[in-house]
Amino acid sequence: MRHNSRTVLPGFGLSLGITCTYLSLLVLIPLATVFTKTAELSGPAFWATVTDPRVVASYRVTFGASFVAALVNTVFGLLVAWVLVRYRFPGRRLVDAMVDLPFALPTAVAGIALTTLYVPNGWVGGYLEPLGIQVSYTWIGITVALIFIGLPFVVRTVQPVLDDLEVEVEEAAASLGARRWQTFTRVVFPTVAPALLTGFAMAFARAIGEYGSVVFISGNMPMKTEIVPLLIITKLEQYDYAGATAVALVMLVVSFLLLLTINLLQWVARRRLAV
Amino acid sequence: MSIEVRNLRKAFGTFVALDDVNLDVPGGELVALLGPSGSGKTTLLRIIAGLEPADQGLIRFEGEDTTDRPVRERQVGFVFQHYALFRHMSVFENIAFGLRVRPRPVRPSDEEIRDTVMGLLRLVQLEALGQRRPSELSGGQRQRVALARALAVKPKVLLLDEPFGALDAKVRKELRRWLRRLHEEVHVTSVFVTHDQEEALEVSDRVVIMNEGRVEQSGTPEEVYERPATPFVYGFLGDVNLFHGRIDRGRVKVGASELDAPEWAEARDQAGVAYVRTYDVELTPSSSGRSSIETIVRHIRAFGPVIRLELDRVEDGGSVEAHLPRAQYDKLGLVKGQRVFVSPTSVRVFAGPADGSAARIA
Numbered sequence: 336m337r338h339n340s341r342t343v344l345p346g347f348g349l350s351l352g353i354t355c356t357y358l359s360l361l362v363l364i365p366l367a368t369v370f371t372k373t374a375e376l377s378g379p380a381f382w383a384t385v386t387d388p389r390v391v392a393s394y395r396v397t398f399g400a401s402f403v404a405a406l407v408n409t410v411f412g413l414l415v416a417w418v419l420v421r422y423r424f425p426g427r428r429l430v431d432a433m434v435d436l437p438f439a440l441p442t443a444v445a446g447i448a449l450t451t452l453y454v455p456n457g458w459v460g461g462y463l464e465p466l467g468i469q470v471s472y473t474w475i476g477i478t479v480a481l482i483f484i485g486l487p488f489v490v491r492t493v494q495p496v497l498d499d500l501e502v503e504v505e506e507a508a509a510s511l512g513a514r515r516w517q518t519f520t521r522v523v524f525p526t527v528a529p530a531l532l533t534g535f536a537m538a539f540a541r542a543i544g545e546y547g548s549v550v551f552i553s554g555n556m557p558m559k560t561e562i563v564p565l566l567i568i569t570k571l572e573q574y575d576y577a578g579a580t581a582v583a584l585v586m587l588v589v590s591f592l593l594l595l596t597i598n599l600l601q602w603v604a605r606r607r608l609a610v
Numbered sequence: 611m612s613i614e615v616r617n618l619r620k621a622f623g624t625f626v627a628l629d630d631v632n633l634d635v636p637g638g639e640l641v642a643l644l645g646p647s648g649s650g651k652t653t654l655l656r657i658i659a660g661l662e663p664a665d666q667g668l669i670r671f672e673g674e675d676t677t678d679r680p681v682r683e684r685q686v687g688f689v690f691q692h693y694a695l696f697r698h699m700s701v702f703e704n705i706a707f708g709l710r711v712r713p714r715p716v717r718p719s720d721e722e723i724r725d726t727v728m729g730l731l732r733l734v735q736l737e738a739l740g741q742r743r744p745s746e747l748s749g750g751q752r753q754r755v756a757l758a759r760a761l762a763v764k765p766k767v768l769l770l771d772e773p774f775g776a777l778d779a780k781v782r783k784e785l786r787r788w789l790r791r792l793h794e795e796v797h798v799t800s801v802f803v804t805h806d807q808e809e810a811l812e813v814s815d816r817v818v819i820m821n822e823g824r825v826e827q828s829g830t831p832e833e834v835y836e837r838p839a840t841p842f843v844y845g846f847l848g849d850v851n852l853f854h855g856r857i858d859r860g861r862v863k864v865g866a867s868e869l870d871a872p873e874w875a876e877a878r879d880q881a882g883v884a885y886v887r888t889y890d891v892e893l894t895p896s897s898s899g900r901s902s903i904e905t906i907v908r909h910i911r912a913f914g915p916v917i918r919l920e921l922d923r924v925e926d927g928g929s930v931e932a933h934l935p936r937a938q939y940d941k942l943g944l945v946k947g948q949r950v951f952v953s954p955t956s957v958r959v960f961a962g963p964a965d966g967s968a969a970r971i972a
Contacts, residue, residue, distance in 0.1 A: 491814035506661050507756075509681045510688040511708035511763055521711065525698045 404481035412489025442547030472554030485538030852909030
């Protein structure tokens with residue numbers, strides 16, 4: 336049945352082959368070495384490394400701060416996208432371009448800039464200090480840095496979906512008697528929810544792996560403001576390669592499970608939307 | 611629920627969309643706002659709905675001033691050209707939306723909502739499709755869902771913005787007959803915007819013809835078609851031939867020919883344009899009097915019950931279009947290049963030189 340297998344989109348075999356090779360070389364093989372390197376440790380040694388109280392505390396900081404940062408980015412990213420799509424104002428294109436800056440800026444520069452601003456005698460920190468809020472060298476500072484680097488993800492995933500949502504749909508809701516918040520919760524939000532979830536997942540994933548901007552603002556106090564990537568670097572500097580990969584492995588597995596869950600949620604949401 | 615529009619003005623920047631518009635829609639009627647694009651008809655509809663604020667003027671529903679009332683309190687049903695359905699909801703939930711967002715004290719129970727929606731689905735003949743998504747429906751079906759959704763809130767007024775504009779010709783025709791029948795069933799005061807003259811004349815009780823932000827004429831389809839008030843209306847409704855000439859003592863001189871224009875008995879040698887519908891002409895092989903205009907047959911489109919002829923005037927090369935019943939055409943036995951005389955049987959003369967370049971406006 337040769338000509339039954341012909342399709343109007345030829346090249347499936349070839350393109351899939353290249354995709355698999357490419358992904359293997361760039362992603363799969365490097366990640367596999369994390370497993371092989373970790374395997375140098377015995378079972379109990381592995382367990383002792385990854386459940387060390389200092390390491391456990393760093394998981395909490397990394398995943399906790401990343402989660403909060405991704406949440407904040409979801410809320411404000413939606414707002415930024417909304418403003419950029421729905422309103423016309425002078426400088427709109429400039430703001431639009433600025434959204435991408437966290438992508439381009441070396442993260443260390445961002446970290447240093449944020450630290451300077453938020454230290455107790457900095458521009459912003461000076462106002463927060465009397466209120467009893469300290470940002471730099473605390474958990475809040477880490478979150479601020481992670482919010483900064485994660486912002487573009489939500490904006491850029493939600494923007495095209497909002498673009499697609501005609502103003503007429505909102506006008507229709509209003510003409511049917513819906514209040515503004517009803518229009519938002521029942522019409523706008525369900526429509527952008529899948530994109531919002533994607534943006535959240537990307538910002539979250541990016542935050543988990545972030546190193547450069549955080550190390551400056553966090554102060555790196557053991558048990559308090561140490562993030563997982565910092566611990567990994569520390570172990571590497573001590574030539575504890577197996578220990579470093581063991582911690583990395585835990586990160587990898589947890590991140591993968593989280594992203595998988597988010598993807599499943601998204602799949603459900605998209606099926607419900609059925610565009 | 612009657613609608614009154616008084617002295618409405620609306621400008622977008624320097625563009626005047628509506629210029630002192632007055633309009634009366636008697637309760638229970640189906641009214642068409644007809645005009646070319648940019649004539650202000652959609653703006654007028656959106657202001658009636660409350661989707662757009664007016665710069666000046668009043669809107670009254672049943673005598674009550676609603677000018678400053680927000681759209682969600684106006685109790686209007688609005689149907690958009692591109693349906694504007696909620697794509698994440700089923701057809702059923704789309705129609706139920708207006709009932710579900712009501713404040714708790716006046717919100718119907720789930721059972722009542724179900725009954726209402728099922729009733730509306732029957733009305734728009736989509737009973738079996740309640741659980742589908744809008745994306746799974748055809749254009750015509752989507753527009754019927756949009757209509758049912760608008761009717762669910764029992765609007766005082768139904769407003770439709772080019773409701774059939776995005777549909778193909780055949781579906782359009784079906785749907786507009788269906789809309790006419792539906793209107794006879796539910797009898798809610800309705801205003802719909804269209805740029806299609808045939809649609810407006812066929813569906814509505816009353817046609818309002820708009821041009822450049824003003825109402826040119828309003829009346830029943832027969833009135834506006836048979837007695838156009840302005841040259842614009844004459845040209846916009848149906849095919850018409852224009853003859854430029856001089857009006858003098860009840861006659862219009864067009865080249866060597868003279869057409870009767872008794873309503874201009876007082877006029878003394880002034881510029882004028884005679885409007886003649888393409889079917890208000892008689893063709894004869896030889897001159898039949900002063901009003902005959904000599905022409906040469908340029909093109910014949912001989913299909914269907916009406917034969918369309920394009921003729922060139924011998925005098926100045928101007929073009930004349932004539933529509934003849936087939937029997938008459940067969941009797942004449944016309945061929946391309948033949949000489950034939952055209953005598954207008956019904957002429958409407960407006961003073962002033964219309965745009966001289968347009969010999970015929972369709």
